[in-house]
Amino acid sequence: MTEKKTPLLDELEKGKWPSFVTEIKRAAVKSAASAELLQVLERSYEERRGHWKHGGIVGVRGYGGGVIGRYVDEPETYPNIAEFHTVRINQPSGFFYNTKTLRTICDLWEKHGSGLTNMHGSTGDIILLGCKTEHIQPIFDDYSEAGFDLGGSGSCLRTTNCCVGPGRCEYACYDTLEACYNITNEFMDELHRPMWPYKSKIKFSGCANDCTGAIARSDISVIGTWRDTIRIDQDAVKEYAANKFPIQSQVCDKCPTGCLTYNNETQELAVIAEDCTRCHHCINLMPKAIQAGKEKGATILVGGKSTIVQSAFMSSVVIPFMKMDVEDDFEEFKDTVRRIWEWWDENGKTRERIGETIFRLGMGKFLREAEIPIVPQQVFRPRANPYVFWAQEDLDKSGTALDGTAL
Amino acid sequence: MTEKKTPLLDELEKGKWPSFVTEIKRAAVKSAASAELLQVLERSYEERRGHWKHGGIVGVRGYGGGVIGRYVDEPETYPNIAEFHTVRINQPSGFFYNTKTLRTICDLWEKHGSGLTNMHGSTGDIILLGCKTEHIQPIFDDYSEAGFDLGGSGSCLRTTNCCVGPGRCEYACYDTLEACYNITNEFMDELHRPMWPYKSKIKFSGCANDCTGAIARSDISVIGTWRDTIRIDQDAVKEYAANKFPIQSQVCDKCPTGCLTYNNETQELAVIAEDCTRCHHCINLMPKAIQAGKEKGATILVGGKSTIVQSAFMSSVVIPFMKMDVEDDFEEFKDTVRRIWEWWDENGKTRERIGETIFRLGMGKFLREAEIPIVPQQVFRPRANPYVFWAQEDLDKSGTALDGTAL
Amino acid sequence: MAAKLDQGPPNYKEMLPPIILDNYGKWKYHEIPRSGVLKHVSESGAALFSVRVATPRLVSIDFIRDVCALADEFCDGFLRWTTRNNIEFLLSDEAKVNPLIETLVAKGFAVGGTGAAISNIIHTQGWVHCHTPATDASGVVKAVMDDLYEYFESMKLPAKLKMGLACCLNMCGSTHCSDIGIVGVHRTPPRIDHDKIRKGTEIPSLVASCPTGAIRPDPKNKSVVVNEEKCMYCGNCYTMSPAMEIYDARNDGIAILIGGKVSNARSAPSFSRMVIPFLPNNAPRWPEVTEAIRAILELWIANADKGERLGEWVERIGWERFFALSGLPFSDMLIDDYIFARETFRTGAAFKY
Amino acid sequence: MAAKLDQGPPNYKEMLPPIILDNYGKWKYHEIPRSGVLKHVSESGAALFSVRVATPRLVSIDFIRDVCALADEFCDGFLRWTTRNNIEFLLSDEAKVNPLIETLVAKGFAVGGTGAAISNIIHTQGWVHCHTPATDASGVVKAVMDDLYEYFESMKLPAKLKMGLACCLNMCGSTHCSDIGIVGVHRTPPRIDHDKIRKGTEIPSLVASCPTGAIRPDPKNKSVVVNEEKCMYCGNCYTMSPAMEIYDARNDGIAILIGGKVSNARSAPSFSRMVIPFLPNNAPRWPEVTEAIRAILELWIANADKGERLGEWVERIGWERFFALSGLPFSDMLIDDYIFARETFRTGAAFKY
Numbered sequence A, B: 001m002t003e004k005k006t007p008l009l010d011e012l013e014k015g016k017w018p019s020f021v022t023e024i025k026r027a028a029v030k031s032a033a034s035a036e037l038l039q040v041l042e043r044s045y046e047e048r049r050g051h052w053k054h055g056g057i058v059g060v061r062g063y064g065g066g067v068i069g070r071y072v073d074e075p076e077t078y079p080n081i082a083e084f085h086t087v088r089i090n091q092p093s094g095f096f097y098n099t100k101t102l103r104t105i106c107d108l109w110e111k112h113g114s115g116l117t118n119m120h121g122s123t124g125d126i127i128l129l130g131c132k133t134e135h136i137q138p139i140f141d142d143y144s145e146a147g148f149d150l151g152g153s154g155s156c157l158r159t160t161n162c163c164v165g166p167g168r169c170e171y172a173c174y175d176t177l178e179a180c181y182n183i184t185n186e187f188m189d190e191l192h193r194p195m196w197p198y199k200s201k202i203k204f205s206g207c208a209n210d211c212t213g214a215i216a217r218s219d220i221s222v223i224g225t226w227r228d229t230i231r232i233d234q235d236a237v238k239e240y241a242a243n244k245f246p247i248q249s250q251v252c253d254k255c256p257t258g259c260l261t262y263n264n265e266t267q268e269l270a271v272i273a274e275d276c277t278r279c280h281h282c283i284n285l286m287p288k289a290i291q292a293g294k295e296k297g298a299t300i301l302v303g304g305k306s307t308i309v310q311s312a313f314m315s316s317v318v319i320p321f322m323k324m325d326v327e328d329d330f331e332e333f334k335d336t337v338r339r340i341w342e343w344w345d346e347n348g349k350t351r352e353r354i355g356e357t358i359f360r361l362g363m364g365k366f367l368r369e370a371e372i373p374i375v376p377q378q379v380f381r382p383r384a385n386p387y388v389f390w391a392q393e394d395l396d397k398s399g400t401a402l403d404g405t406a407l
Numbered sequence C, D: 001m002a003a004k005l006d007q008g009p010p011n012y013k014e015m016l017p018p019i020i021l022d023n024y025g026k027w028k029y030h031e032i033p034r035s036g037v038l039k040h041v042s043e044s045g046a047a048l049f050s051v052r053v054a055t056p057r058l059v060s061i062d063f064i065r066d067v068c069a070l071a072d073e074f075c076d077g078f079l080r081w082t083t084r085n086n087i088e089f090l091l092s093d094e095a096k097v098n099p100l101i102e103t104l105v106a107k108g109f110a111v112g113g114t115g116a117a118i119s120n121i122i123h124t125q126g127w128v129h130c131h132t133p134a135t136d137a138s139g140v141v142k143a144v145m146d147d148l149y150e151y152f153e154s155m156k157l158p159a160k161l162k163m164g165l166a167c168c169l170n171m172c173g174s175t176h177c178s179d180i181g182i183v184g185v186h187r188t189p190p191r192i193d194h195d196k197i198r199k200g201t202e203i204p205s206l207v208a209s210c211p212t213g214a215i216r217p218d219p220k221n222k223s224v225v226v227n228e229e230k231c232m233y234c235g236n237c238y239t240m241s242p243a244m245e246i247y248d249a250r251n252d253g254i255a256i257l258i259g260g261k262v263s264n265a266r267s268a269p270s271f272s273r274m275v276i277p278f279l280p281n282n283a284p285r286w287p288e289v290t291e292a293i294r295a296i297l298e299l300w301i302a303n304a305d306k307g308e309r310l311g312e313w314v315e316r317i318g319w320e321r322f323f324a325l326s327g328l329p330f331s332d333m334l335i336d337d338y339i340f341a342r343e344t345f346r347t348g349a350a351f352k353y
């Protein structure tokens, strides 16, 4: 292959931010496919359009997903990327790696594909970017042998994802890394064999900061919280005060419920326990002095997704507080999620995310039928309209007037 | 007629609040219809159900509305209320009366009907409650002669309504009484001859306190406001301070934008003009010290209505500020309203209030087509979804790629 | 004589007392010297006194005549009604204010409703005149206002309390943006009278009238069918056609919505929200309704900041907290499932218990 | 050898450095000693240092190997990626932190992204690999981050700034709840290839895929028709069928949405809102986009309170004020007209100019 010019892309090697163009060029040294990718991309930059076609169904034996089929639109011009599929490899919890594992990933990818990756895909997978159809099964075989498995694609449970959690964060209210690992293993069938109306995602965040963006990006969002009261270390408060940290203006004045008060004289903080919404703001600002309560667990929210079809939805609370215990093998969570999926599977239309199904059929119906207790925490506020679907079984169905005559 | 017992209704003559039962009884003394109303109402109290049937079309010559037809469901038992229609008489602006006028109303009603009224109906009319079909035209003739006209019913402009305004309120930012009178007279045809998809209501409130409930209850809500800055009389502020009025806690701390600050030492108030939303709170609390700016007019909001069909809507801003000048004969308002109605008339479905039509077809389309300038004040916030109906005429419609080849 | 068409309402100017004509648009400020009395002072120094008196709204002509007699005696024949069905006697002579009030009280009139009070309840026809009511209007209002009378004649609430009552979901009483809204609700589906439908109902309009699309045409039968799963008993079909009878005494009753407002002061206008889905129609005095409202009111009084409307208070503490404090049961009936439901779901992990 | 099915991801425990294994779940607090470095202190007193380094996300295996070499040298071979595509080198030895950073800087790595900074932009495939993009992903990110680099390597913003980019409305980049979202938009309707439809498209699914119901089946033609009045160019039909080609270089481009967030701190999670409907696809460096974003950013820096996220600031001052301050034109394109539009209309008479 003769070296072709990429003047437009070259512009994107300038500047301080690391350049993906440089990366493609590095891969192009070893991979003819990557070299052609560079060419087709330069053309996209000239023409301001993409050059990829819809994927046909490509995959591996025994699974229904994990690979995104992709074909260039001019296979004659670009024979090396005529097929240029991506393989989704399920990442380890919290994106933790040792270099040995990483090198294995690289070596296998050098053997089979373009040498280009996304670390990581937006859902969380290790994305192996670009390979031929014939390589897919061997790729899977080799990675499998090295201890990896494929991630999700299609109408299945997608690759789960979690924040760094107890691995490195003092805020984690449950073990996000273990939850993600354990629960993913529980739902292998759901992950690898699409069977639902559409995709379903789970993201695990250890606290209300939601560092996985679960509430916006997952159908089932598991956000760590506590049931009791924040704990305040008054000595540490005094230290913050001594360091002239603006406790009143930055912490108390911005507490959304005004339940946290600072006594300038005693240099102590006080909280009105029942007014605290556990928003995590004060803890974020004074991690040395304030910590979560002792009774830890997670809030389970359901329905998050992006734009298509009914516009973007955020997840909303279905279970305000659930224990997320390694000891119990996360049983309560697993049971609940099974009921939720079952309901969606029975009621959802094709390509309808669970949030949309709930919206279409009613939150009340969903909660009732999925056997989830109904509590005011599930809504910001009650209904404004009086259009209640009264449970007819609770009513007098005699069909008579007060004097007993038929209506 | 023999005196019948009304034991249930009698219970509603007890207690300190004035009793409607007493009123029906008073009317029953002179009117056989009212006496029968008492009987049928007692029965409703026993049976816990109404006894009125749908109205057929009843009315007066030359008009399409103004009368609500009503029939009792057992005309044989209650012959005097077999027909028991209500007549809607358009009230004077601000519900102001002299006793001469009121007595005329009473005398004519004694002559023709039940002697029962609602002062006033929920839309604003004087409601003459209960008469026979044959009396309707004579009632209208007589009231007309006495200087009255019918109000609206059916798919027309409904009887307009306004707050007491400059008649007695220091807050009025435009002349609600005159606007209501003048504009009602302008739209006589629209009021008396139903011609639209559904009803349309206008309510005039002189300021943001909205004492007519316009924003909730009228398709077109005219709410007085000003364009410049509140005016503060610092001497009067000092008087409030001298009287120990809690300026800081009650006024400043509750200013929604925090733009009003009180200097405890100088005992002066200061406002950051561009941050004030003209919510009227501070004026309400300190009417002697704070008043509206000088450049007065109204905000025009559109779309308010109650529950049926698409649930309740509140009006929303279409024109942030419009002069409402008697001198100009309210021309700008009248023109605007005509364009708004015209758009609705062309686009609305049967029994679709304008708020629902706007929601169905899009606020942007409505504003464009009704030739109303588009400004950010019309929304609390911009769209969250990217589903934009791009104006195709603004685009390159060559249908070619960048190199000129056809797409 | 034939009626004059389109002459419009009488000119309000003829109804204004001289003091208003003289000071029109020149009012400077007001005071509330005592409950039920407004004193408006003009730039000219003139003072107008308004004495506010409750009415049951449904009044006889004799009532109006009584009122006229008082207005003649104390007000030179001038008075007005408020947008909330109260009467305001308009006095230019301060000396007559107390005598008027004494006379009113002696005659059993209720003076009050100003300032931080409960004023009259905006309401509707109910069993007195309408064909779709799920409850009575005037009777419920009477029962509630008897119970809360002390808050009408005093000004000791945290803020104004505006109530509305509507006897069916048409909500003529504008309960949808009230501090407390009382709404008559049906709870069973309409009973179709196929003969009546064949006789005079425009089937497409009837079908279109249903907010949830529960009504389908049944061409074979020249009538319609109702999908009872989809029906939420709004009664709109009955408004369209008498063939869709929906009243049902054993199941009709009242729902309570709270927290709405329309003024722009401090917070934006807001809808009322359902907190009690159903209370029985215990005519003639609706004890369950009066008790429920009193309980909500007292909770507000005990907990709100000064100047805080009912809804502003609930929004500040959070609805979940309101349910905890009030002890009112929360159920799926209170969770919205209509077209704008999504915006009521709690899309966040911060809340109280 | 045949693959093992359903063995699941590698066990994270094998990937954890000893200091994490020892202090798992026992972290007490953290500090940010300097931009790009997190110091987490355990109850045991042990301290873990994380050095955060930007990546272009689209990386070659050689890049990963380079990074591994550094991790071996400084971190005993342990590192992680963040949820925002940065690398974090995990050091248990404080003495190695500065040497690592020096080495990184020398090799041209970008250290930063912690605290009140802009971190990496979550983004997607764009012209590199997807079939529906309206713009490129990596290129725009590169252009924007080059421009805003100073805010990555310092911590001088009012608060964290989270950006997302999605090359089409599928929004794989999760731009819908970002402080600043960059979204590729098509603006012309799909071009139907009837032959392709006949060959392999499931017409009912295609029809159902359209959010606005713009696609109707055309049984006579065994294809579909698009009502162009109703089409808002989302491209969802193209995702369903390759017969609905929608790219159009002269009209495709970028929309900017701002003010979203997902954390629950202080305020509830919120959607981003569109403030610039369209900017041209001026590849390779999208100057209009980088300028527009910088202008918004600088406005926020100049006006926000300390600790106030972009959306929190705009909500506090009001969106109408934001438009006034920014000078961005407001047009009907920014007014919602989709199914939840109603809740965005200003149902109140209080606002700024």
Ligand code: SRM
Pocket: A068, A070, A086, A088, A118, A120, A121, A122, A123, A124, A125, A126, A127, A151, A159, A201, A216, A217, A218, A304, A305, A306, A307, A308, A309, A353, D123, D124, D125, D129, D130, D131, D170, D171, D172, D173, D174, D239
């Ligand atoms: C690779 C990835 C983008 C990236 O560069 O990182 C991606 C790429 C595609 N996404 Fe996505 N999505 C990716 C994460 C997301 C996310 C983010 C997330 O998971 O947190 C979202 C938003 C959250 C959500 O699930 O709603 C997302 C929302 C979509 C949607 C819209 C779904 C919706 O209900 O709104 C589609 C459309 C569809 O499913 O037909 C879609 C479809 C697609 C397809 C398969 C396009 C298609 O219809 O064929 C893209 C394949 C591109 C390619 O050729 O490589 N992708 N997609 C991400 C997956 C990598 C991984 O496995 O780690």
Ligand code: SRM
Pocket: B068, B070, B086, B088, B118, B120, B121, B122, B123, B124, B125, B126, B127, B151, B159, B201, B216, B217, B218, B304, B305, B306, B307, B308, B309, B353, C123, C124, C125, C129, C130, C131, C170, C171, C172, C173, C174, C239
């Ligand atoms: C008399 C009055 C109630 C009262 O006791 O005061 C009234 C009574 C009726 N209203 Fe109303 N509405 C009355 C003010 C209202 C209001 C309040 C307002 O105007 O401020 C509303 C809420 C605001 C609004 O317009 O949305 C109102 C919303 C309705 C609706 C629902 C409209 C909607 O779009 O949601 C209906 C149903 C309909 O039009 O079919 C309705 C229908 C009716 C009908 C005509 C029932 C019917 O379908 O035949 C009632 C006739 C009762 C009777 O026999 O006397 N009425 N109606 C009010 C008119 C008196 C007057 O002219 O002054």
Ligand code: SRM
Pocket: B094, B162, B163, B164, B165, B168, B169, B170, B171, B209, B210, B211, B212, B213, B284, B285, C030, C038, C081, C082, C083, C084, C085, C086, C113, C114, C115, C116, C119, C120, C122, C159, C160, C162, C177, C178, C179, C260, C261, C262, C263, C264, C265, C309
């Ligand atoms: C007489 C009346 C206007 C009329 O044309 O009839 C009126 C008169 C006044 N209103 Fe009103 N309002 C009247 C109905 C309303 C309504 C509509 C309603 O009641 O349905 C509202 C909106 C209700 C809502 O927000 O839900 C209303 C919201 C206000 C407010 C805002 C209160 C708030 O903080 O939210 C004020 C300001 C205040 O009280 O300081 C106000 C203030 C006033 C003032 C003080 C204005 C003035 O300076 O003259 C008047 C005496 C108030 C008092 O009674 O304490 N008026 N006022 C109405 C009396 C009804 C009654 O008989 O009780």
Ligand code: SRM
Pocket: A094, A162, A163, A164, A165, A168, A169, A170, A171, A209, A210, A211, A212, A213, A284, A285, D030, D038, D081, D082, D083, D084, D085, D086, D113, D114, D115, D116, D119, D120, D122, D159, D160, D162, D177, D178, D179, D260, D261, D262, D263, D264, D265, D309
């Ligand atoms: C490493 C990472 C988790 C992971 O598993 O990878 C992480 C780590 C931390 N986050 Fe985060 N957050 C991470 C993504 C997020 C996300 C998701 C995202 O970026 O898409 C969010 C939600 C974004 C949103 O709200 O839109 C997020 C919202 C927060 C917040 C809340 C900020 C706020 O006030 O709204 C905090 C609290 C704080 O900063 O004090 C926080 C705090 C933290 C702390 C201080 C937690 C701790 O004590 O260790 C960590 C260092 C933060 C820093 O960089 O200044 N983290 N954090 C992610 C780093 C991404 C990156 O490379 O930049």
Ligand code: SF4
Pocket: A163, A164, A165, A166, A169, A170, A171, A172, A173, A205, A206, A207, A208, A209, A210, A211, A212
């Ligand atoms: S979500 Fe909470 S526990 Fe998880 S990394 Fe972020 S701050 Fe830590």
Ligand code: SF4
Pocket: A230, A254, A255, A256, A257, A258, A259, A260, A271, A275, A276, A277, A278, A279, A280, A281, A282, A283, D266
């Ligand atoms: S967690 Fe949030 S609500 Fe609770 S005290 Fe802290 S800042 Fe206030």
Ligand code: SF4
Pocket: B163, B164, B165, B166, B169, B170, B171, B172, B173, B205, B206, B207, B208, B209, B210, B211, B212, B224
């Ligand atoms: S709306 Fe304003 S001007 Fe009209 S009566 Fe009420 S307070 Fe006065």
Ligand code: SF4
Pocket: B230, B254, B255, B256, B257, B258, B259, B260, B271, B275, B276, B277, B278, B279, B280, B281, B282, B283, C266
């Ligand atoms: S009108 Fe409202 S926003 Fe303006 S200064 Fe007064 S209280 Fe503040």
Ligand code: SF4
Pocket: C124, C125, C126, C130, C131, C132, C133, C134, C166, C167, C168, C169, C170, C171, C172, C173
């Ligand atoms: S609310 Fe319903 S029942 Fe009551 S008057 Fe209005 S339409 Fe009739």
Ligand code: SF4
Pocket: C189, C190, C209, C210, C211, C212, C213, C214, C215, C226, C230, C231, C232, C233, C234, C235, C236, C237, C238, C246
């Ligand atoms: S009562 Fe309402 S929901 Fe039920 S069928 Fe009639 S219109 Fe439809």
Ligand code: SF4
Pocket: D124, D125, D126, D130, D131, D132, D133, D134, D166, D167, D168, D169, D170, D171, D172, D173
């Ligand atoms: S946002 Fe659209 S174009 Fe970009 S990767 Fe996702 S599906 Fe493809």
Ligand code: SF4
Pocket: D189, D190, D209, D210, D211, D212, D213, D214, D215, D226, D230, D231, D232, D233, D234, D235, D236, D237, D238, D246
């Ligand atoms: S681009 Fe979107 S709106 Fe247009 S036809 Fe296709 S699916 Fe429908």
